Amino acid sequence: MRTAGRTALTGILGLGLALTTVSPAAAAHHLTDGTSVELIARHSGKCADVVSASTADGAEVGQYTCNDGLNQLWRIRDLGNGYVQLAARHSGKCLDVSGASAADNAAVIQWSCSSRTNQQWKIENTGAGHTRLMARHSGKCLEVPGASTANGTRLRQQTCGTGTNQQWELNTVSNPAIPGLFADPNIVRFGDTYYLYATTDGFAGWSGTQFRAFSSKDLVNWTDHGVILDVDSDIAWADNSAWAPGIAEKNGKYYFYFSAGRASGDTRKHLGVAVADSPTGPFRDALGKPLVPAGSYAGQMIDPAVFTDADGRSYLYWGQGSSHQVPLNSDMVSFNSSQVRTYRPANYNEGSFVARRGNTYYFMWSENDTRSEDYRVAYATGSSPTGPWSNRVGTILQKDLSQGIKATGHHSVVQVPGTDQWYIAYHRFAIPNGDGTHRETMIDRLYFNADGSIRPVVPTIDGVDPI
Numbered sequence: 001m002r003t004a005g006r007t008a009l010t011g012i013l014g015l016g017l018a019l020t021t022v023s024p025a026a027a028a029h030h031l032t033d034g035t036s037v038e039l040i041a042r043h044s045g046k047c048a049d050v051v052s053a054s055t056a057d058g059a060e061v062g063q064y065t066c067n068d069g070l071n072q073l074w075r076i077r078d079l080g081n082g083y084v085q086l087a088a089r090h091s092g093k094c095l096d097v098s099g100a101s102a103a104d105n106a107a108v109i110q111w112s113c114s115s116r117t118n119q120q121w122k123i124e125n126t127g128a129g130h131t132r133l134m135a136r137h138s139g140k141c142l143e144v145p146g147a148s149t150a151n152g153t154r155l156r157q158q159t160c161g162t163g164t165n166q167q168w169e170l171n172t173v174s175n176p177a178i179p180g181l182f183a184d185p186n187i188v189r190f191g192d193t194y195y196l197y198a199t200t201d202g203f204a205g206w207s208g209t210q211f212r213a214f215s216s217k218d219l220v221n222w223t224d225h226g227v228i229l230d231v232d233s234d235i236a237w238a239d240n241s242a243w244a245p246g247i248a249e250k251n252g253k254y255y256f257y258f259s260a261g262r263a264s265g266d267t268r269k270h271l272g273v274a275v276a277d278s279p280t281g282p283f284r285d286a287l288g289k290p291l292v293p294a295g296s297y298a299g300q301m302i303d304p305a306v307f308t309d310a311d312g313r314s315y316l317y318w319g320q321g322s323s324h325q326v327p328l329n330s331d332m333v334s335f336n337s338s339q340v341r342t343y344r345p346a347n348y349n350e351g352s353f354v355a356r357r358g359n360t361y362y363f364m365w366s367e368n369d370t371r372s373e374d375y376r377v378a379y380a381t382g383s384s385p386t387g388p389w390s391n392r393v394g395t396i397l398q399k400d401l402s403q404g405i406k407a408t409g410h411h412s413v414v415q416v417p418g419t420d421q422w423y424i425a426y427h428r429f430a431i432p433n434g435d436g437t438h439r440e441t442m443i444d445r446l447y448f449n450a451d452g453s454i455r456p457v458v459p460t461i462d463g464v465d466p467i
């Protein structure tokens with residue numbers, strides 16, 4: 001089965017695994033730590049499936065018609081020793097040979113992930129787009145017994161052979177776009193490359209200090225360029241709360257706007273700007289002080305975003321509680337405070353972002369609290385980068401509980417140049433067990449209606465196809 005955002009993988013790169021061949025398809029779809037895959041049995045075309053989507057230790061794993069369920073998606077964890085763990089996305093539990101048995105026909109189940117070798121699998125390329133999965137403790141292979149094609153047949157380990165019932169296609173999905181916990185994504189295109197910048201998540205009170213950069217040519221395969229700014233070590237006036245970056249390029253320099261503050265004392269957030277000669281840094285503080293100090297305007301000085309218009313003029317947007325909007329001076333690190341316009345659309349919370357299509361400017365924002373499953377994105381329109389803006393037109397993006405997708409917000413939008421193809425990057429609660437400080441970054445398609453209104457985005461588990 002192949003649905004949008006799912007890409008067959010015929011070899012493995014980046015995991016240091018023993019492979020006999022690497023096909024062009026593999027080169028196009030790197031499988032890296034954190035990638036999620038379907039495991040599709042070659043003889044039957046069916047998916048490895050945690051029976052009844054159970055989250056219990058010991059739940060059996062069978063084959064079942066592929067159905068896009070999270071209990072058929074397995075997140076790869078590269079152990080760095082030639083082996084991987086495969087964790088079911090609905091439960092977070094690992095593919096495991098029951099009782100660490102070394103016998104033929106031992107049952108394959110899910111179990112809480114541990115360091116035991118009966119949860120470690122070697123991925124061997126058998127050619128023609130397929131792999132064998134060999135358990136480390138036994139050297140035996142994952143198989144569908146009797147080459148059955150029936151739904152529900154339980155998986156076993158068996159002495160490795162050449163049967164197609166021991167051969168698996170690894171079908172990658174592209175969401176989350178970047179593996180790990182990241183929120184508030186800012187997606188941009190510089191030259192022929194897309195970049196993602198985000199809040200590094202997973203810290204109580206959003207107390208992370210580092211920003212990373214990721215790049216991609218196709219919106220599916222992302223390269224991690226590592227830490228580009230650490231507010232604790234690189235910014236004199238902050239040591240905490242590295243949140244919600246936005247970036248823009250001018251005359252070959254890259255300006256990186258971010259919110260940050262201190263962990264103790266006056267913990268209010270300020271808006272800073274750092275500069276670099278490359279989109280992947282290293283960035284240094286451009287001013288040695290905040291661009292917009294706490295208290296300058298109503299609400300919190302957080303969530304910067306930049307829009308650059310067709311005439312090359314860039315505009316800065318920020319604010320929680322109110323959206324402040326101003327043209328940047330040509331130095332990109334100052335603005336005329338008399339030009340700041342402040343808006344507070346109905347339900348506005350944070351995450352201002354502006355895009356232009358034709359002569360219409362779209363002002364978008366996030367509503368509700370990022371810890372609420374109702375965190376969502378709405379928009380208004382206008383005829384200039386700073387409004388005046390219409391009343392709230394509608395909701396662009398919201399939870400989809402039928403897929404277990406909650407708290408979709410703090411987004412950004414990018415257009416493929418010369419086309420009417422648009423993509424939205426946003427975060428949602430991690431699956432499974434996410435919350436307001438454990439969020440993942442998604443990319444999905446965004447479409448406009450003929451009248452210029454934005455069609456509600458369908459948030460997907462799979463993500464997008466490579467462009």
Ligand code: FUB
Binds near residue numbers: 183302
């Ligand atoms: O990630 C920290 C904060 O959470 C951001 O600044 C807000 O937009 C919310 O997503």
